[in-house]
Amino acid sequence: MKKSIFLFLAAFSFTAAFSQSEKYTAAMKKNLALFDSAKTAASYTAMANTFERIGDAEKTQWAPYYYAALALSSVGWMPETSDKDANAEKMLAFCTKAEALAPDNAAKSEIETVRNMASTQQMMVNPQARWATYGKAAGEALQKAMTLNANNPRAYYLQGMSLMGTPAAFGGGKDKAKPVFEKAIELYKAEKPATLYPDWGKKQAEEALAQCQ
Amino acid sequence: MKNSRKIVLLGLLIALTSNIFSQTVIKGKVLSKKQPLPGISITLKDTYDGTTTDSLGTFKFTTTEKGEFTLTITGIGFAPFEQKVTLPSNQPIVLEINLKEDVTELNAVILSAGTFEAGDKKRAAVMSSIDIATTAGSNADISAALKTLPGTQQVGEQEGLFVRGGTGYETKQYIDGNLVNNPYATSVPDIATRGRFSPFLFKGTVFSTGGYSALYGQALSSVLLLESIDLPEKSEVDASFSPIILGLGTQQLAKNKKSSYGFSYNYVNVGLYFAAIKQTPDYFKMPQFHSGDANFRIKTKNGGMLKYYTTFSYSNLGLRRPDIDSSYLKDAFSLNNTNWYNNLSYKGNLSKGWKMTLGASFSTNLDKIQQQVQDAADQPKQFASNVYWMNNKNFTLHNLQNLYLGRAVFEKKIKGLSAWRFGSEYWRMDYRPTFNNAVYKLIDNYSALFTEASIYLSKDLAAQIGTRFEHSSIINKSDIAPRVSLAYKTGKKAQVSLAYGIFYQKPEATQLYAGTNVGFTKAIHYIASYQKTDNDRNFRTEVYYKKYRDLIKQVPVSSSYTTYNNSGDGYAKGVDVFFRDKKTVKNLDYWVSYSYIDTKRNYNNFPDLLQPNFAANHNVSIVTKRFFTEMKSGFNLTYSWASGRPYYNILADVNNKYYIADQGKAKTYNNLSFSAEWIPSLGKENPKSFIVLFASVNNILGANNVYGYNYSYNGNFKEPVTPTSKRFYFIGCFISWGVDRTQDAINNNL
Numbered sequence A: 001m002k003k004s005i006f007l008f009l010a011a012f013s014f015t016a017a018f019s020q021s022e023k024y025t026a027a028m029k030k031n032l033a034l035f036d037s038a039k040t041a042a043s044y045t046a047m048a049n050t051f052e053r054i055g056d057a058e059k060t061q062w063a064p065y066y067y068a069a070l071a072l073s074s075v076g077w078m079p080e081t082s083d084k085d086a087n088a089e090k091m092l093a094f095c096t097k098a099e100a101l102a103p104d105n106a107a108k109s110e111i112e113t114v115r116n117m118a119s120t121q122q123m124m125v126n127p128q129a130r131w132a133t134y135g136k137a138a139g140e141a142l143q144k145a146m147t148l149n150a151n152n153p154r155a156y157y158l159q160g161m162s163l164m165g166t167p168a169a170f171g172g173g174k175d176k177a178k179p180v181f182e183k184a185i186e187l188y189k190a191e192k193p194a195t196l197y198p199d200w201g202k203k204q205a206e207e208a209l210a211q212c213q
Numbered sequence B: 001m002k003n004s005r006k007i008v009l010l011g012l013l014i015a016l017t018s019n020i021f022s023q024t025v026i027k028g029k030v031l032s033k034k035q036p037l038p039g040i041s042i043t044l045k046d047t048y049d050g051t052t053t054d055s056l057g058t059f060k061f062t063t064t065e066k067g068e069f070t071l072t073i074t075g076i077g078f079a080p081f082e083q084k085v086t087l088p089s090n091q092p093i094v095l096e097i098n099l100k101e102d103v104t105e106l107n108a109v110i111l112s113a114g115t116f117e118a119g120d121k122k123r124a125a126v127m128s129s130i131d132i133a134t135t136a137g138s139n140a141d142i143s144a145a146l147k148t149l150p151g152t153q154q155v156g157e158q159e160g161l162f163v164r165g166g167t168g169y170e171t172k173q174y175i176d177g178n179l180v181n182n183p184y185a186t187s188v189p190d191i192a193t194r195g196r197f198s199p200f201l202f203k204g205t206v207f208s209t210g211g212y213s214a215l216y217g218q219a220l221s222s223v224l225l226l227e228s229i230d231l232p233e234k235s236e237v238d239a240s241f242s243p244i245i246l247g248l249g250t251q252q253l254a255k256n257k258k259s260s261y262g263f264s265y266n267y268v269n270v271g272l273y274f275a276a277i278k279q280t281p282d283y284f285k286m287p288q289f290h291s292g293d294a295n296f297r298i299k300t301k302n303g304g305m306l307k308y309y310t311t312f313s314y315s316n317l318g319l320r321r322p323d324i325d326s327s328y329l330k331d332a333f334s335l336n337n338t339n340w341y342n343n344l345s346y347k348g349n350l351s352k353g354w355k356m357t358l359g360a361s362f363s364t365n366l367d368k369i370q371q372q373v374q375d376a377a378d379q380p381k382q383f384a385s386n387v388y389w390m391n392n393k394n395f396t397l398h399n400l401q402n403l404y405l406g407r408a409v410f411e412k413k414i415k416g417l418s419a420w421r422f423g424s425e426y427w428r429m430d431y432r433p434t435f436n437n438a439v440y441k442l443i444d445n446y447s448a449l450f451t452e453a454s455i456y457l458s459k460d461l462a463a464q465i466g467t468r469f470e471h472s473s474i475i476n477k478s479d480i481a482p483r484v485s486l487a488y489k490t491g492k493k494a495q496v497s498l499a500y501g502i503f504y505q506k507p508e509a510t511q512l513y514a515g516t517n518v519g520f521t522k523a524i525h526y527i528a529s530y531q532k533t534d535n536d537r538n539f540r541t542e543v544y545y546k547k548y549r550d551l552i553k554q555v556p557v558s559s560s561y562t563t564y565n566n567s568g569d570g571y572a573k574g575v576d577v578f579f580r581d582k583k584t585v586k587n588l589d590y591w592v593s594y595s596y597i598d599t600k601r602n603y604n605n606f607p608d609l610l611q612p613n614f615a616a617n618h619n620v621s622i623v624t625k626r627f628f629t630e631m632k633s634g635f636n637l638t639y640s641w642a643s644g645r646p647y648y649n650i651l652a653d654v655n656n657k658y659y660i661a662d663q664g665k666a667k668t669y670n671n672l673s674f675s676a677e678w679i680p681s682l683g684k685e686n687p688k689s690f691i692v693l694f695a696s697v698n699n700i701l702g703a704n705n706v707y708g709y710n711y712s713y714n715g716n717f718k719e720p721v722t723p724t725s726k727r728f729y730f731i732g733c734f735i736s737w738g739v740d741r742t743q744d745a746i747n748n749n750l
Helices: A002-037 A041-058 A063-077 A084-101 A105-125 A127-148 A153-165 A174-190 A202-212 B002-021 B129-134 B142-146 B271-276 B742-749
Strands: B024-032 B041-044 B050-052 B058-063 B067-074 B081-087 B093-098 B115-119 B125-127 B171-175 B202-208 B222-228 B235-241 B245-253 B259-269 B282-299 B305-322 B330-349 B354-374 B395-413 B419-435 B442-456 B461-472 B477-489 B494-505 B521-533 B537-558 B561-581 B588-602 B618-628 B633-642 B646-652 B658-665 B669-678 B689-698 B708-711 B718-721 B728-739
Touching (some): A002 A063, A041 A084, A041 B050, A063 A084, A084 A105, A105 A127, A127 A153, A153 A174, A153 A202, A174 A202, B081 B093, B282 B330, B537 B588, B646 B708
Parallel strands (some): B115 B125
Antiparallel strands (some): B041 B067, B067 B081, B235 B728, B259 B282, B442 B461, B477 B494, B561 B588, B633 B669, B646 B658, B669 B689, B689 B728, B708 B718
16 A cells, blocks of 8 residues: 555656646746737737746746847837847857757757857947947857857848848848848748747748848 | 554655745835836745746746745845745735845946046047047057047147146056156157157046046146056057158967066158258258067966066167257257156955055166257357357257156955055156256155045945045155045936045156255145936036146346245136947047146246137037948048137346246148048958058148247247147058967867
């Protein structure tokens, strides 16, 4: 009898553990679905807060912190966001937490793409004065993302966006961006992301490519 | 046994049901300074439960957790807040939370009265490092670029920064905290020499026009604080070509980006240039400068930085001008200079929020100066002893100046940005001049202790209180110099600042040779400033009042012997205005500086309080820069204007009393300068070489500027002091071949 109770308890604790992972996946999926409907800075901030809570509670998952940073990147792109520096610093803090927990190079590559966006947003505050520092950091993050995972379509999409925003005299322009977007779309089509790994950017890349035509 | 199983199951059932039914509501409002805060994260620590405040700062969520929990409330720009809660609770938990704003370098008020910063990362910066090089008229000379800022004078006949009624020697330069003894090439009569250090050596420049920190001393007016760059961004080889300069150098960055070393050599010869552009003086020895430098920089394990920089230079020149007391005689001046400068510094983190900065420096400077009165055939001319005013023009001076220096500063972070600093420094000056075979010796052991606290009461209000104790052995005097500054933020981008301080400076070596029975000279500064900073616009204005005390006065004893005492005094008061704008006209960057000064001092041989001959009442500078990306070129124009400066002929009467034999006001100063750079490799992907072509003209319009007048011995003749030629032209090509280590570093870190 004692044995059966023991087994019962063992089974119970196993289900508990299993349901914990189920609970995590379910919570992540539920909140990831919100990415499509979020439109305002307030809704993205709320999402970032939710992902941060999940990350803090889980303690071993990289994805919640990655998505918290990604949600804040949407806040950072909004023109009305007043303190882009503070927002970017917070993104970078999430990236550092995510990187410490990232299980593979694919995850690390995704984190670098967010770092690229954080530095780009800080550079945009005052491009002339900050080009040499933040612009350089953004470029380095992108290079690192590509080195970690040469097939990360988001790295190419972001490179394309950066080229599109750079004056032709500085080596940018639509002509330069076009082949990069094409490469990004090719990689998006071949992409098979693992569970809870990011898959965003295909639509944006297609729209950007259309602008280059 | 059966019973026990029932109990276990019952227990489980109770546990499960209570989980389902005991929900707790947690709700409330988050505020800061009575304003609701949206977007604040409310988290029940270590659970998924929580929410974000809405636009009214309110929040509400439910939780089924049980036990003691911590509720954390966090938001960007605010200090986190924690609250203990016991769950479950039958009643909703209602909270009103007041968050305190974080005090960060990005949002806090800046202790800035009297200070102009140049740097790429500094928020308060008014110029960036590259701005110094691209300011037309500066030709990449730091001091020349700083003369476009308010508070400075357009003094062209001697080197140095003349700040707010102070002389050139009342501004001191520091590199990484260490005093620089000979920051400029040795003086040549009536010619301003350039600074020894290139602006590209530094990542940050702080130019204080008054009220500076207790960490620095021995400058009555102003300090220029230069912070050398840490590690270079990449390994490269640099070369410069110009009709005047040839240079070659390299910087090598280690693969792990943790250390670097570099060296360079420059040779300047103005012979070709002077052959093409006529100069007023007759150069019998064409100015030549050899200079070499070397450095290493090491990033230590705990995030510290060790830096060493040394530069050695050797120069030679000789020039002849007509003698003012004769129709055919000439004064031939020759100078031979050897200078060796060494600077070692270490900045590191200790445990528990302590930081340490250590510095050591050694410099030696030897000037061999000779002046000769020559006849029409350029042969030396001797005079009878009763014609002493002519005899005095024949002299030789070998001036050896050594400085040994050590400095240590400790800093403890208190809370937020608040910090406490203290430290000490020691300078040993060892001067051994030989004047006409008479040997002199001057040794001073100067030591200082200083402490300073920066206190941020909130992000809007900060104070800095410091004091400095100094002792100079040669005059055997000590002093205590208190410094206070306050800053208050009046709006998101606007602030007011106040500063007060007492500043001491020991007499100049030339005065100490005559006797050491003198004391420190003294200045008291009062400054009030207002500034408004935006990314693309920066406006600031300051009013100041400065009181001078114990200035050194000459007391003639006979026609050939003068003593000195501290009976001088004076004042300076004025307004400085600065406005920089990169926004109004697209792609055009400009700044305007205006200063008004009312100053008088009674010092040196002045018989009374007089407006000094280096001070113009009004100074205006307009600096414009425009870069055309399509052309990969930038064009820069600088216009400087100053009202006329007074000049005097001061003589001693038969009773050895000074009187003004003649005086007047020089005409206004005008200078329009132009420079352009062309960067053909700009925007190329991974260019192997980076090329900059640079050209400049100073005083394009050829204004006849007069800095003052020299008088003949009898006072019957005066001659204007003018630049050695109306215009100055420069053309040069700078190339660097770089090896970008970024990819290496990434690969190594994977």
